[in-house]
Each structure stands twice: as C-alpha cells, then as structure tokens.
Amino acid sequence: MRKLNFFKIPLTLILFCNFCTIKAPLITFTQTQTASEKQMLGEDRNLEKDGWLIASIKTSSSGSEIWERDLVREEFSDPNDRALYIALRTLAYLARETKEYSASGLLAEGLDGKLRINPKTKEAGAEKALSKPELKNRLDELLKITNDSRDLIVQGKLRKAATLPGKPMTEKEKTELRQSILLSWYRSVDPGEYYESSPGVWKKKG
Numbered sequence: 001m002r003k004l005n006f007f008k009i010p011l012t013l014i015l016f017c018n019f020c021t022i023k024a025p026l027i028t029f030t031q032t033q034t035a036s037e038k039q040m041l042g043e044d045r046n047l048e049k050d051g052w053l054i055a056s057i058k059t060s061s062s063g064s065e066i067w068e069r070d071l072v073r074e075e076f077s078d079p080n081d082r083a084l085y086i087a088l089r090t091l092a093y094l095a096r097e098t099k100e101y102s103a104s105g106l107l108a109e110g111l112d113g114k115l116r117i118n119p120k121t122k123e124a125g126a127e128k129a130l131s132k133p134e135l136k137n138r139l140d141e142l143l144k145i146t147n148d149s150r151d152l153i154v155q156g157k158l159r160k161a162a163t164l165p166g167k168p169m170t171e172k173e174k175t176e177l178r179q180s181i182l183l184s185w186y187r188s189v190d191p192g193e194y195y196e197s198s199p200g201v202w203k204k205k206g
Contacts, residue, residue, distance in 0.1 A: 001155055050129060084156030088150040099190075107129060108194035108202055113154070113182030114147050118194045119202045154181050 077197025095197065101107045117139060121127045129135060161177055162169055171178075174201055189195045189205050197203045 005095060012066045037093060081083055081156070081160075084160075087152035087156065090145065091153075093144065098142065101139065101142070102193045103190070104129070105194060105204075107143075107195065109186050109189050111186065111196045111199060113185055115143055115150075115185070117143070120194055120204070124194065124204070150182075150185065152179055173202055 097109065102109075102115075105118055105121060105126040106129065108118035108120070109114055118124060118128070120125065122129050130139075158174060158177060162174075186195065191205050194202055195202050
C-alpha cells in the first residue's frame, strides 16, 4: 500500500463575512492563501508545503454534479444560502483527503449518502493502518465533518427547491430530490474504492 500523507485540518472552520452578496467563484489550486481564504477555511500548517487545497467541487468527484448543475453562478445572499455554500466549500477542501483514504480502502460510500469506515478494511489490506489511534481519530473527525456537510447540502437544496415559484413540491418529489442528491456522492465512487452495492453488502468497484 502506498504511503498516505495525512493532513491535520482543524475541525473548527473560520468562515467568511456576512455583509455582502456572494457568488460562487471558479475554485482552483493555488500555492498560497489570500486573507479571505484563510478566514473562510482556517489555516493549516501543512497547507503551504503541500499547496493550498481548495479542491474544486466543480472538478472533484465529491460533489461535481451538484456544483456544476446548479451552483456555479448562483448568488448566496440569504444566510441559509451561505450555509449551503460553506458546506460545499468544506467538502471541496476535504476532497483530496477523503479520496486518498477511499482509494486506500479505509473509507466506503453507503447507499444512504454517508461516507463511513470501510467494513471490508481487512479485505482491502487496511486493517493494520486502522488500528493506529491517531489515524482512527482523524478518520472519525473527517467523517463527521463530511457527513454533516452533506446533510446541510441536502437540506439546503430541498429548502431552495421548495421556495421556487409554482406548484408546491409533493412529499414524493421531495423524497426523489433527496435521493438524487444522496446518489450524486454514491455515483462518484472510483474503481478500486469500496461501496455498498445493496443494503449491508460492501464491494470493491472493479
């Protein structure tokens, strides 16, 4: 197994101002942080060395469908909209780390839209790595941030859909929209990563 580069990203993300209308930018990889970027996502001592990762959801597999389809040029002026934007940026920031752990067999995608510890770590040859307390704590922290952010995105998209003009959404339509958003992460699984093929059954994608 290739050696992993474990990042220590602070759990508390210091996020941006509340006084202006915000439009989603085209997010890119850069080697340094602007003051606003530091305020938005917090600082990490490894960021300068490894390159400041604002891993674009537009180009990452952690949420590209949601970002590209609806949000690239959307305005985020309402406080609830800003919460949605923050959640998207948080997933973008963590994208490289989560994909690295997934590729190494430590994480797996569930049918419920949740990222979790891979139930097949022994099969993946990652059981020994998982026994290290520092790594296990980091994975637990990463999963909480990721899944909480996903929940905020689902809630935000449902809320925005419900406010569109026209006929109110039915419960069936809300359920279908929720499932579509959840499956956007499930469909992002790459070959070599683990996923829940049916309830309680975990497989490696070929």
